[in-house]
Amino acid sequence: MRSRIAKSLTIAAFAATLAACSSVPLDEQGANQGGAGQGAGAGTTTGQVMDPFNPQSVLAQQRSVYFDFDSYTVSDQYRGLVETHARYLSGHPQQRIMIEGNTDERGGAEYNLALGQRRADAVRRMMTLMGVSDGQIEVISFGKEKPKATGNTEADYAENRRADIVYQR
Amino acid sequence: MTPETLSRYARRASPAQAGSDRRPARFLLGLALLVAAALLWRPAHAQLRVDISGTGATQYPIAIADFSGDDAGRGIAEVIRADLTRTGQFRLVSAVGSNLTVDTPVAYDDWRARGADTLAYGSIARSPDGRYDIRYRLADTVQHGQLDGVAFTGTDRELRRIAHQIADRIYEKITGVKGVFSTHIAYVLKQGSTYELQVADADGQDPKVALRSREPIISPSWSPDGNKLAYVSFESGKPVVYVQTLASSQRVPVANYKGNNSAPSWSPDGSRLALVLTRDGLSQIYVVNADGIGLRRVTRSPMIDTEPVFSPDGGSLYFTSDRSGNPQIYQTGLDGGDPRRVTFNGSYNISPRISPDGRTLLYVSRRDGAFRIASLDLASGKETLLSDGRDDQSPSFAPNGMQVLYAAVQNGRSVLAGVSSDGRVRQTLSVLNGEVREPTWGPFPQ
Numbered sequence: 001m002r003s004r005i006a007k008s009l010t011i012a013a014f015a016a017t018l019a020a021c022s023s024v025p026l027d028e029q030g031a032n033q034g035g036a037g038q039g040a041g042a043g044t045t046t047g048q049v050m051d052p053f054n055p056q057s058v059l060a061q062q063r064s065v066y067f068d069f070d071s072y073t074v075s076d077q078y079r080g081l082v083e084t085h086a087r088y089l090s091g092h093p094q095q096r097i098m099i100e101g102n103t104d105e106r107g108g109a110e111y112n113l114a115l116g117q118r119r120a121d122a123v124r125r126m127m128t129l130m131g132v133s134d135g136q137i138e139v140i141s142f143g144k145e146k147p148k149a150t151g152n153t154e155a156d157y158a159e160n161r162r163a164d165i166v167y168q169r
Numbered sequence: 170m171t172p173e174t175l176s177r178y179a180r181r182a183s184p185a186q187a188g189s190d191r192r193p194a195r196f197l198l199g200l201a202l203l204v205a206a207a208l209l210w211r212p213a214h215a216q217l218r219v220d221i222s223g224t225g226a227t228q229y230p231i232a233i234a235d236f237s238g239d240d241a242g243r244g245i246a247e248v249i250r251a252d253l254t255r256t257g258q259f260r261l262v263s264a265v266g267s268n269l270t271v272d273t274p275v276a277y278d279d280w281r282a283r284g285a286d287t288l289a290y291g292s293i294a295r296s297p298d299g300r301y302d303i304r305y306r307l308a309d310t311v312q313h314g315q316l317d318g319v320a321f322t323g324t325d326r327e328l329r330r331i332a333h334q335i336a337d338r339i340y341e342k343i344t345g346v347k348g349v350f351s352t353h354i355a356y357v358l359k360q361g362s363t364y365e366l367q368v369a370d371a372d373g374q375d376p377k378v379a380l381r382s383r384e385p386i387i388s389p390s391w392s393p394d395g396n397k398l399a400y401v402s403f404e405s406g407k408p409v410v411y412v413q414t415l416a417s418s419q420r421v422p423v424a425n426y427k428g429n430n431s432a433p434s435w436s437p438d439g440s441r442l443a444l445v446l447t448r449d450g451l452s453q454i455y456v457v458n459a460d461g462i463g464l465r466r467v468t469r470s471p472m473i474d475t476e477p478v479f480s481p482d483g484g485s486l487y488f489t490s491d492r493s494g495n496p497q498i499y500q501t502g503l504d505g506g507d508p509r510r511v512t513f514n515g516s517y518n519i520s521p522r523i524s525p526d527g528r529t530l531l532y533v534s535r536r537d538g539a540f541r542i543a544s545l546d547l548a549s550g551k552e553t554l555l556s557d558g559r560d561d562q563s564p565s566f567a568p569n570g571m572q573v574l575y576a577a578v579q580n581g582r583s584v585l586a587g588v589s590s591d592g593r594v595r596q597t598l599s600v601l602n603g604e605v606r607e608p609t610w611g612p613f614p615q
Contacts, residue, residue, distance in 0.1 A: 098407075107540065108519045108533055108562055109387045109607060110432045110445070111489055111496055113408065114452035114473040117429050121451060139447065140407040141429050145385035 050088055052095070052167035059088055063165040065123050066158065069104075072118045074126050082123060085165050086130035093133060096168040099123050101141040102148070104157035109143060116141030120163045223594040225257040229343050232285035234264040241301065241328055242293040248332035249289065252350040252372065253340065255587070256572070257594025264288070271304040271318075281310040289339055300324055305335050307342055316342045329375065347613065349567040354574060355379070355389040355398055356585065356608035366400060368415065371567075371610070373585060373598040379415060390433050390442075391611040392459075399423070399433035399442055410444055412459065423461035434478045435459070443467070443477035443486055454488055456503065467505040474499075478521055487511065487521040487530065498532055512545065514552055520563060524570045529590070531555075531564040531573060542575050544590065555592045565609045566590070574610045 052059040063085070065078040074082060089095055101116030120139045128134055149156035233250050236242030253259040262285040269275075269290040280288045291305035300322055307317040317338050321331045330351065337348030349371055358365045358376075364386045369376035380386060384403035391398060392412075399412045410430045413420035424430040428447035435442055442459055445452050452475045454468040467486065468474040473496075476489040480500070490499050490508070495516040501508040512518040517535035524531070527547075534543040534554070542556040542564045555564075555573060564575040570590060577586040577597070585598040585605050 106560075107517070107535070108476075110476045111473075111519045113387075113429060113431050114445070114475045117447050118451055118473065121447075138407075139428055141447075142385070142403065142408075143387075145387065145403065 052088070053169070058084060059167070065119075065163045065165075067119050067161045067163070069157070069161065071161075072115070072122055074122050079126070082126050083130060086127045086132050089127065089132040089136055090130070093136065096136050096138070098166045098168060099137060099139045100164045100166055101139070101143075102146065102160050102162045102164070103144050104160045105144045105147060105152065106157070107144070109145065113141050113143035113145075116143045116163075119161070123163045123165070220597040220599070221255060221257070221594065222596075223257055223589075225589060225594055226591065227258065228260040229258060230260045230262050230284050230286050231339070231343070232262040232264040232267075232280060232283065232288045234267045234269045234288065234290040236291040236293045236303065236305070237268055237270045239293045239295050239301070241295075241325065242291070245291075245293065245303065245328060245332040245335070246289075248329055248372075249336045249339065252333060252336035252348075255372070255596050256340070257589055258344060264290075271306055275308045275310070277308065277310045277313045280308070286311055287316065287339075287343060289335070291335075296322075301328060303328075303331055303335075305338075307339055329370070333370065333372075346571060347569045349569050349572070349610075349613070351614055352568055353395065353611040354585075354608055355391065355611060356576075357386045357389065357606045358603045359606060360603040366398070368398075368611075379413060379418070380420075387607050388432055389607060389609050390435055391609060392435050393437055393439045393612055394615050395612045399435065399444075401431045401433070410442075412442075412461075421461065423459070424455075424457060424464075432476050434476075436479050437481055437483045443479060445475045445477065454486065454505075467503060468501065468508070469505060476520055478523060480523055481525060481527040487523055489519045489521065498530065511547070514543075518543070522565050524566050524590075525568060526570060529566075529570070531566065533562055533564065542573060542588070544573075544592070553592055555588045555590075556586065556595075558586070561586070563607050563609065567610050568613045572610075574608050576606055576608055 049057040050059060051057045054060060062081050065074055065081065089097065099120040101120030103112040103116045117139060120141055124137050124139045127137060147160045149159035231253065233246050235246045250261055254261060262283055271292040275288060288308040288310055289305065291303060293301055293303045295301055302320065302322050304320045305318065306315055309316050319338065323331050333350040336350040340348030352371045353368050354371055355366065355368050358367050362383060364382045364384065365378050366380040366386050366389060367376045368379055379398060382402060382404050387401045389398050389400040396416065397412055397414050399410060401408045402411055408429045408431045409422050410424040410433045411420045412423050423442060424444050424446060426446050426448040430444065430446055432445040433442045440459055441456050443454060443456050446455050452473045453466060454474050454477045455464055455466050457464045470490065470492050472490060472492040474488055474490045477486045479486060485500055485502050487498055487500050489496050496519050497510055498512040498518050498521045499508045499510050511530060512532060515534050515536055518532050520533045522531040530545040530547055532543055533540050539559045540561055541554050541558065542561045544553045544555050556575065556577065558577045560578040562576045564573050566573055573588050573590060575586050577584050579597065583604040583606060585608050587596040588594065
């Protein structure tokens with residue numbers, strides 16, 4: 001439990017950093033797309049460059065939706081993140097993405113594959129409600145097979161309960 | 170390596186007469202197959218340690234003498250002893266120093282007095298061409314008679330397989346149940362960031378690599394004839410179902426649809442596969458011909474349906490679904506109608522496997538945070554927990570239904586574990602150089 005709080009604090013700190021770097025609230029970043037990222041000094045453009053293949057862009061940096069234990073719905077905390085991607089994708093209908101679901105290591109391989117897929121599908125549904133075409137999205141799952149965190153603490157498990165948005169070149 | 174029964178000729182007959190006229194053609198065919206297999210199958214090197222605990226409800230006392238005539242005879246007897254011992258159904262009576270040949274008259278009363286109800290013995294001779302002739306007999310010391318007698322020929326590389334075949338015959342003669350020592354198991358071995366789909370003898374020996382990949386491999390499933398494996402490989406960046414012919418290593422993707430493709434399982438006649446796709450949303454069960462055409466959706470639920478396995482009669486599917494709010498095992502017809510819930514104990518029951526006689530269901534059940542192998546008698550509803558580990562997964566029945574293979578974690582290592590179907594005898598096959606996952610027991614050889 002303590003580690004989940006730590007995780008939340010990490011995310012909050014990251015969000016605070018972003019807020020400090022950017023004069024635009026996360027939810028409204030999509031409005032700046034296209035014209036964003038010019039004229040700002042180094043280190044202050046995070047969240048403004050709307051290019052998923054630019055490592056400095058929020059689209060490249062914020063592409064993971066985390067889930068609570070036994071949860072398969074996108075929490076309000078990540079609504080803004082999903083919306084940012086949804087706006088970009090709506091404006092770039094040729095761009096395709098994979099949404100990759102993951103689970104922690106506990107339980108069977110196939111059932112976890114299905115659970116990871118459910119997580120990724122929750123992100124897809126939110127995106128399509130926001131106007132992204134279904135044809136732009138492929139939802140897959142790695143289940144418990146490709147853990148980002150390989151330990152078995154509660155913090156590792158939390159890191160692996162995740163759906164990643166991956167832009168296809 | 171064709172077995173020829175020994176009982177047809179008298180003890181004085183020369184071994185060369187044992188069906189030798191048909192042997193050359195079969196030998197050449199066998200050799201050709203062996204060469205092909207050797208080229209296409211890469212041997213894997215794994216060190217194994219076997220631990221056994223518990224004893225069967227009935228233990229048959231048996232003496233197995235070293236086969237005499239060649240040093241290889243001791244190795245044959247050791248393989249037979251190890252096979253029978255692992256079942257927990259046999260108690261070995263020492264036959265040290267007995268020096269029996271296949272033609273030695275058996276002193277039935279002496280062996281009976283030593284506590285052996287049966288005695289296995291035999292001879293092995295190396296012929297000029299380097300092949301071995303192995304002749305074995307099984308004596309009944311109670312009835313004073315011969316229960317079995319067979320002659321085999323084979324190369325030194327075939328001696329283990331011949332020993333397993335002899336153990337199979339002994340097991341069947343004494344218990345009345347077909348032995349599984351000549352069968353194979355498949356599993357995924359993870360070493361570092363490399364995944365290997367391996368096929369080994371039922372005792373874990375002689376592993377061969379069917380597929381090596383840098384990406385995960387899960388859910389291997391044997392075709393009923395034992396010639397093919399279906400499995401899920403992530404090598405293309407997502408789960409795709411392949412069918413691979415073991416002898417040729419040829420493989421074809423049989424399900425590569427949008428989303429996930431997973432959980433393949435063969436129909437009993439080998440003509441179809443049940444599998445799971447997410448092309449229409451969440452995981453749902455489909456049936457497809459073994460060549461990948463004729464896809465048909467079976468389940469239509471708004472929740473997860475996965476891990477289908479055919480009932481032995483081919484008429485229904487057992488599968489995992491969380492339609493009740495947590496994962497449980499259900500059974501449905503192939504039209505997907507009228508799913509019936511089968512498991513009710515606990516809030517997490519997954520990975521169904523049905524016994525060859527269709528009477529017993531295996532699954533993984535979470536109890537107090539631990540994943541254990543459970544066995545359910547479908548007629549009575551009586552459930553037995555077969556394992557007591559923390560993370561026991563992927564159960565499968567031996568083709569004779571007498572033993573269960575699963576993956577376990579012991580002392581932080583993932584191992585292959587076995588347990589008798591009644592839960593009395595446990596064994597561990599420790600692979601000392603990697604993590605073993607997703608084991609599955611293959612069918613009887615055909």
